């Protein structure tokens with residue numbers, strides 16, 4: 526049974542709402558177990574437990590928040606070279622469109638790559654004019670159906686990859702699931 530960790534930091538609740546939607550997407554995949562953890566309560570054991578993880582942070586000065594960076598700098602540092610190979614993706618809430626949320630996702634992915642994780646983006650459109658190529662992004666809270674769909678799709682895709690690569694469920698490969706690729710582009 527594949528295990529997915531949704532790890533997030535949220536100072537004012539917006540990224541937390543994204544995390545809940547990412548979780549919804551992940552649990553929609555059969556056999557996937559999901560754990561949601563705030564960065565203040567997360568432990569290294571949570572990271573060791575999972576096969577795949579989605580990491581979310583508010584966009585702060587165009588990058589991940591200091592609290593999320595500290596988790597990887599301090600909590601996870603001694604676990605470097607012991608957690609390679611997990612499947613990983615990113616999401617971020619910013620103050621507004623153009624505020625750097627995709628840069629923040631990229632900065633999260635850079636940290637995850639440093640730990641040897643297998644990071645991915647999503648080719649599908651979540652809705653008309655809404656993509657998540659570098660991770661799911663929202664301006665403030667995920668209030669509209671298209672942004673909510675993008676968050677769910679990120680979790681769904683993470684669950685699919687874990688199911689395919691960890692649980693060896695061949696039918697969960699996204700290219701074999703036409704219904705998961707019907708985004709309105």
Ligand SMILES: Cc1cc2nc3c(=O)[nH]c(=O)nc-3n(C[C@H](O)[C@H](O)[C@H](O)COP(=O)(O)O)c2cc1C
Nearest residue numbers: 535536537538539540583585586587619620621624
């Ligand atoms: C220190 C700090 C830096 C921020 N930097 C940016 C930024 O570079 N770009 C942006 O669009 N919003 C920025 N914001 C706004 C937050 O990204 C935004 O309010 C976000 O929705 C907060 O998410 P949260 O509710 O999960 O904490 C910043 C906020 C803080 C507190």
